Amino acid sequence: MDIARSPLARPFPEMPPIAGVTLRVARAGYKAWDRADLTLVELAEGTSVAGVFTTSACASSEVEMGREQVKQGQARALVVNAGNSNAFTGQRGREVVEQIVGQVAEALSCSTNEVFVSSTGVIGVPLPGDKARAGIEAALAAEPCGWEDAAQAIGTTDTFTKGAVAAAMPGGTRVELAGFIKGSGMIAPDMATMLGYIFTDAAVAPGFLQEMLAKANAATFSCITVDGDTSTSDTVLAFATGKADNPQLASWDDAGADAFYAALLEVCRELAQLVVRDGEGAQKFIEVAVTGAESDASARRIGLAIANSPLVKTAIAGGDANWGRVVMAVGKAGEPADRDRLSIGFGGTWAARDGEPLPDYDEAPVAQHLQGEEIRIDVDLGIGTGRATVWTCDLTHGYIAINADYRS
Amino acid sequence: MDIARSPLARPFPEMPPIAGVTLRVARAGYKAWDRADLTLVELAEGTSVAGVFTTSACASSEVEMGREQVKQGQARALVVNAGNSNAFTGQRGREVVEQIVGQVAEALSCSTNEVFVSSTGVIGVPLPGDKARAGIEAALAAEPCGWEDAAQAIGTTDTFTKGAVAAAMPGGTRVELAGFIKGSGMIAPDMATMLGYIFTDAAVAPGFLQEMLAKANAATFSCITVDGDTSTSDTVLAFATGKADNPQLASWDDAGADAFYAALLEVCRELAQLVVRDGEGAQKFIEVAVTGAESDASARRIGLAIANSPLVKTAIAGGDANWGRVVMAVGKAGEPADRDRLSIGFGGTWAARDGEPLPDYDEAPVAQHLQGEEIRIDVDLGIGTGRATVWTCDLTHGYIAINADYRS
Numbered sequence: 058m059d060i061a062r063s064p065l066a067r068p069f070p071e072m073p074p075i076a077g078v079t080l081r082v083a084r085a086g087y088k089a090w091d092r093a094d095l096t097l098v099e100l101a102e103g104t105s106v107a108g109v110f111t112t113s114a115c116a117s118s119e120v121e122m123g124r125e126q127v128k129q130g131q132a133r134a135l136v137v138n139a140g141n142s143n144a145f146t147g148q149r150g151r152e153v154v155e156q157i158v159g160q161v162a163e164a165l166s167c168s169t170n171e172v173f174v175s176s177t178g179v180i181g182v183p184l185p186g187d188k189a190r191a192g193i194e195a196a197l198a199a200e201p202c203g204w205e206d207a208a209q210a211i212g213t214t215d216t217f218t219k220g221a222v223a224a225a226m227p228g229g230t231r232v233e234l235a236g237f238i239k240g241s242g243m244i245a246p247d248m249a250t251m252l253g254y255i256f257t258d259a260a261v262a263p264g265f266l267q268e269m270l271a272k273a274n275a276a277t278f279s280c281i282t283v284d285g286d287t288s289t290s291d292t293v294l295a296f297a298t299g300k301a302d303n304p305q306l307a308s309w310d311d312a313g314a315d316a317f318y319a320a321l322l323e324v325c326r327e328l329a330q331l332v333v334r335d336g337e338g339a340q341k342f343i344e345v346a347v348t349g350a351e352s353d354a355s356a357r358r359i360g361l362a363i364a365n366s367p368l369v370k371t372a373i374a375g376g377d378a379n380w381g382r383v384v385m386a387v388g389k390a391g392e393p394a395d396r397d398r399l400s401i402g403f404g405g406t407w408a409a410r411d412g413e414p415l416p417d418y419d420e421a422p423v424a425q426h427l428q429g430e431e432i433r434i435d436v437d438l439g440i441g442t443g444r445a446t447v448w449t450c451d452l453t454h455g456y457i458a459i460n461a462d463y464r465s
Numbered sequence: 466m467d468i469a470r471s472p473l474a475r476p477f478p479e480m481p482p483i484a485g486v487t488l489r490v491a492r493a494g495y496k497a498w499d500r501a502d503l504t505l506v507e508l509a510e511g512t513s514v515a516g517v518f519t520t521s522a523c524a525s526s527e528v529e530m531g532r533e534q535v536k537q538g539q540a541r542a543l544v545v546n547a548g549n550s551n552a553f554t555g556q557r558g559r560e561v562v563e564q565i566v567g568q569v570a571e572a573l574s575c576s577t578n579e580v581f582v583s584s585t586g587v588i589g590v591p592l593p594g595d596k597a598r599a600g601i602e603a604a605l606a607a608e609p610c611g612w613e614d615a616a617q618a619i620g621t622t623d624t625f626t627k628g629a630v631a632a633a634m635p636g637g638t639r640v641e642l643a644g645f646i647k648g649s650g651m652i653a654p655d656m657a658t659m660l661g662y663i664f665t666d667a668a669v670a671p672g673f674l675q676e677m678l679a680k681a682n683a684a685t686f687s688c689i690t691v692d693g694d695t696s697t698s699d700t701v702l703a704f705a706t707g708k709a710d711n712p713q714l715a716s717w718d719d720a721g722a723d724a725f726y727a728a729l730l731e732v733c734r735e736l737a738q739l740v741v742r743d744g745e746g747a748q749k750f751i752e753v754a755v756t757g758a759e760s761d762a763s764a765r766r767i768g769l770a771i772a773n774s775p776l777v778k779t780a781i782a783g784g785d786a787n788w789g790r791v792v793m794a795v796g797k798a799g800e801p802a803d804r805d806r807l808s809i810g811f812g813g814t815w816a817a818r819d820g821e822p823l824p825d826y827d828e829a830p831v832a833q834h835l836q837g838e839e840i841r842i843d844v845d846l847g848i849g850t851g852r853a854t855v856w857t858c859d860l861t862h863g864y865i866a867i868n869a870d871y872r873s
Contacts, residue, residue, distance in 0.1 A: 115796030115804040145792045147805060147821035180789025181822050284775045285693075286793060367692040367775070371868035381588025384553045385694060388523030396523040397555060413555035414589050453869065457862050460779035 065334035065342050065430060065450070066217035072204040072235045073222070076258045077101030077298025081199045082210040085192025087140030087178065087185070093210040095189075097196035098135040098254070099165065101298045105260075106132035106173070107267035109274045111291035117144035118151040119174045122158075123292060126170055130263025132296055133167035136193065137211045137252060138176040139239075143184040153184045160190060164197050175252050175292050177239065178213055208237035211252055214459070215241050215335055221327035225259070225320035227313025230303035232259035236324045238293075240332040241283070253278065253293040253328050259317060260299035262307040269318050270295045270325075277325040280357060280447040283336035284456070285365040295321070333448045338455025341373055343432045343448065350443035351393045360447035362390035363434065370452035376427040378420060380408045387436060398439030403427065411439065473742035473750050473838060473858070474625035480612040480643045481630070484666045485509030485706025489607045490618040493600025495548035495586065495593070501618040503597075505604035506543040506662070507573065509706045513668075514540035514581070515675035517682045519699035525552035526559040527582045530566075531700060534578055538671025540704055541575040544601065545619045545660060546584040547647075551592040561592045568598060572605050583660050583700050585647065586621050616645035619660055622867070623649050623743055629735035633667070633728035635721025638711035640667035644732045646701075648740040649691070661686065661701040661736050667725060668707035670715040677726050678703045678733075685733040688765060688855040691744035692864070693773040703729070741856045746863025749781055751840045751856065758851035759801045768855035770798035771842065778860035784835040786828060788816045795844060806847030811835065819847065 078100060082093035108127040110120045126132075136157055143150045154174050162169040176184060208218045220237045238253035261269075270293070278293055299305070306314050334342055345363050350356035363369055366386040372379035380401040387394055397412035404426030408418050426432070432451075486508060490501035516535040518528045534540075544565055551558045562582050570577040584592060616626045628645045646661035669677075678701070686701055707713070714722050742750055753771050758764035771777055774794040780787035788809040795802050805820035812834030816826050834840070840859075 111796075112799075113793070113796030114798070114800070114802040115792050115807065142789075145789060145804065145807075145817070145820065145822075147819075149821075180792055181817065286774050286776045286790075286797065366694050367864070368694045368868055371865055374865070375869035377869075381550075381553060382694075384523050384588055385521070388519075388521030389694065390522070391520075392522070394522040396553065399523065399553075409553070409589065411555075412553060413557070414553075451869075452865065454862055454865050456775070457779055457782070457860065457865055460776055461783035461785075461859075461861065 062216045063335050063339055065339055067331060067334060069205045069208065069218050069220050070222050072220055073233050075233055075235055075256045075298065076300030077104060078256045078296070079201050080204065080207040081196045082202055082206055083192045083196035083199055085138065085188045087138060087188060090140070093206070094139040095192040095196055096137040096207050096210045097193065098207070100132050100134060100296055101300060102133065103299050104132050105130055105263040105266050105297040105299070106294060107263065107270040108292065108294045109271060115145060117142060117176065118154045119143060119176050120292060122154060123173055126173060127267065129170055131171050132173055133165050133171040134161050135173045135254065135294065136161060138184060138189065139178060139211050139213055141176060141178040141182055141184050142180050143176040144180045146181065146183040149183040153186045153189055156186055157189050157193060160193050173294060177211070177252055204235060204237060211237070212239045214337070215239050217335055219328065219331035219335065221324045221331070223320035223323045225313065225316040227259060227306055227317045228304040230301055232257055232301040232303055232317065234320050234324050236328050238328040238332060241335045241337050255295040255321070255324055257297050258299070258301040259297050260301065260303050260305040261297040262305055265307050266295055266297055269321055273318070273322045273325040276322065277329040280360070280445065281329045281333050282361060282364050282447070282449050283333065330448055333450050336450035337459045338453040339450030340453050340455070341430055341432050341451040343373055343434065343450060344446060345434045345436065345449070346446045347436045347438070348444045349438040349441060351441040352443040353445055355392045356443040356445035357447065359387055359390045359392050359436065359438070360445050362386045363436065364447050364449035367452055370449065373427065373432055374451035374453045376424070378403050378408060378423045378427055383434060383436065393440060394438055395440055400437040400439060402435040404433050470624045471743045471747055473747055475739060475742060477613045477616065477626050477628050478630050480628055481641050483641055483643055483664045483706065484708030485512060486664045486704070487609050488612065488615040489604045490610055490614055491600045491604035491607055493546065493596045495546060495596060498548070501614070502547040503600040503604055504545040504615050504618045505601065506615070508540050508542060508704055509708060510541065511707050512540050513538055513671040513674050513705040513707070514702060515671065515678040516700065516702045517679060523553060525550060525584065526562045527551060527584050528700060530562060531581055534581060535675065537578055539579050540581055541573050541579040542569050543581045543662065543702065544569060546592060546597065547619050547621055548586040549584060549590055549592050550586045550588050551584040552588045554589065554591040557591040561594045561597055564594055565597050565601060568601050581702060585619070585660055612643060612645060619645070620647045622745070623647050625743055627736065627739035627743065629732045629739065631728035631731045633721065633724040635667060635714055635725045636712040638709055640665055640709040640711055640725065642728050642732050644736050646736040646740060649743045649745050663703040663729070663732055665705050666707070666709040667705050668709065668711050668713040669705040670713055673715050674703055674705055677729055681726070681730045681733040684730065685737040688768070688853065689737045689741050690769060690772050690855070690857050691741065738856055741858050744858035745867045746861040747858030748861050748863070749838055749840050749859040751781055751842065751858060752854060753842045753844065753857070754854045755844045755846070756852045757846040757849060759849040760851040761853055763800045764851040764853035765855065767795055767798045767800050767844065767846070768853050770794045771844065772855050772857035775860055778857065781835065781840055782859035782861045784832070786811050786816060786831045786835055791842060791844065801848060802846055803848055808845040808847060810843040812841050
């Protein structure tokens with residue numbers, strides 16, 4: 058099927074090379090398509106790695122292995138297979154991952170522990186070992202490519218290619234951050250969402266990189282949802298090659314650690330929002346800002362209850378300022394709330410305050426706001442200081458068309 | 466808008482009168498429509514009542530009052546307003562409910578505690594007190610009507626009228642049970658779903674009636690979902706007039722208590738399934754049977770994760786035996802599961818066993834099954850003896866059309 062490019066798409070940004078990172082792609086032919094579908098990223102010796110993964114109880118072998126690998130903190134290569142997730146494929150699936158890791162480790166003379174693998178696509182079909190082997194051979198022999206080619210090669214149902222970039226000056230040394238990501242459906246919170254990769258030439262100790270990635274993940278990838286469905290393969294990895302020769306960042310007390318984290322957070326937020334902008338069938342980008350909750354965690358759960366509500370999402374799709382459905386979603390979130398202190402607004406205009414519709418509520422500016430592509434919902438619980446912002450898209454005929462009208 | 470009658474609709478059953486129950490309807494005109502929208506049920510003195518209500522933190526005044534009223538266990542009247550839920554209407558909303566209760570209690574010379582009120586429809590608009598007063602006056606003066614008229618008058622977006630009936634012989638005395646329900650969208654688990662009312666001429670002590678209703682609710686209304694969205698007004702009430710003159714049922718040890726419970730369970734299950742059959746946009750009725758889970762509660766949560774998954778629901782809508790999406794939903798449920806022991810089947814045919822696709826899996830009978838209107842998904846976790854069955858419908862363009870294409 059041909060899926061139209063999302064109206065919320067963003068152009069791929071200008072992204073600088075990152076010293077110590079070499080990108081290559083190849084055609085493994087995992088599906089009957091005419092495109093590169095295997096990405097091989099070679100990383101300089103001494104590269105630190107951190108990762109966050111799906112919380113699914115049915116995670117793929119790639120995720121199981123990655124969870125173990127990040128513990129030792131070093132990476133020399135990343136392989137991403139597109140078109141087949143290799144999830145729920147039992148022993149046969151595990152063997153193919155081991156084969157890939159062995160092949161790359163031998164070629165790069167590194168430990169198998171330092172070769173990370175991700176796969177995305179259909180569930181329940183073992184990744185074909187012969188195609189993987191030939192694809193990696195071709196990638197190892199290929200000329201290096203740019204960010205956009207690599208970002209394109211990891212996509213599946215994505216309608217546009219997604220990258221983000223930032224820079225920081227820790228300890229007076231300029232460091233670059235670049236990341237790319239894929240994802241459009243089966244997007245839900247409570248995990249590292251989808252396949253996302255962030256590269257930097259900064260020198261960062263693995264443990265501290267993991268701490269920063271986990272913190273950024275909680276405020277970005279874990280705050281987006283397209284359909285509330287959590288994938289079996291979600292992975293976000295961050296690689297730091299150290300080639301910028303800044304004094305190594307190892308704790309929050311180090312000079313420039315806060316600046317580096319701010320840049321990392323910026324890349325994570327942009328990548329996360331790009332996935333929502335490519336949400337299946339999305340016509341509108343929705344920001345839900347929750348304030349006055351009992352805690353930040355409670356605010357996030359309330360925000361996600363709103364963002365995952367089919368009735369809220371279809372109301373926005375229809376340009377309907379149906380704040381009653383927002384009340385419903387707050388009520389079902391299972392979090393502390395006081396109906397009579399609850400306030401709800403759209404695009405900066407309050408529709409209801411302290412549990413009642415505003416008597417002088419003017420729907421005109423709200424209706425105007427809902428005609429746009431960037432929608433803002435404000436919810437104030439009025440019972441505490443907890444706050445969170447989550448992002449989602451509307452629920453349209455496009456989602457049904459992509460997931461029901463065509464066989465996957 | 467005109468919504469087509471659900472293809473899964475069932476005819477309204479033959480329902481006998483229940484001694485001690487008098488039904489009347491009237492036109493309060495809560496919306497600009499040409500139909501009865503106020504139902505008044507008069508109950509004989511000595512009627513026991515039990516109720517289960519939404520768990521929403523933003524419940525309506527009607528629900529708040531009902532939660533208190535069931536504690537004293539006696540009922541003389543029920544009023545149901547259709548077209549306006551009176552939820553999220555603050556003090557003004559509360560005052561209208563108090564006015565209704567006062568008016569009916571005075572007419573029937575009973576306590577205000579014995580008058581139950583439910584309202585369903587738009588959220589955030591106070592129920593107009595003048596219309597309610599005139600409607601109740603008209604209902605009090607009206608001729609008694611039959612079950613179908615009453616069931617019709619409580620409906621809103623329902624595309625068919627829903628009733629269920631059963632009988633039992635506790636202590637050798639025949640007792641009748643009759644119930645009706647409304648609901649189509651904003652249907653989700655973890656509560657008494659929608660507005661449902663069950664009447665019996667059996668003599669049952671209020672505390673025991675509550676115990677039985679709560680138990681039946683857990684296996685029926687709490688096991689259905691249309692869209693995962695929990696309403697602010699969900700209510701199921703059971704009334705026992707005692708007019709059958711059976712020896713009063715007061716505990717599980719009483720003769721016939723089990724038989725009466727079986728009949729109550731049957732009515733609850735039928736009513737719950739009728740709501741799913743009228744799910745917004747539903748084209749297929751889906752039964753998800755989960756076995757081998759760590760506990761019954763865990764099985765239910767896994768079943769609901771599957772039943773609420775947009776990707777599973779759209780796959781069924783498309784006639785796609787996409788068991789990979791079922792694996793995904795099991796994985797995201799947050800419940801104990803072992804990927805390598807998981808088995809999944811459709812319509813009695815296993816597609817995957819012990820974490821792998823079956824090598825001799827024959828998709829033909831499954832594809833045939835998925836063309837039908839009654840779909841069965843089997844999931845065996847293989848780790849325990851917990852089991853649960855939940856019911857849902859598919860997710861189609863009809864759901865989007867009802868909730869996005871038209872302003873509510």
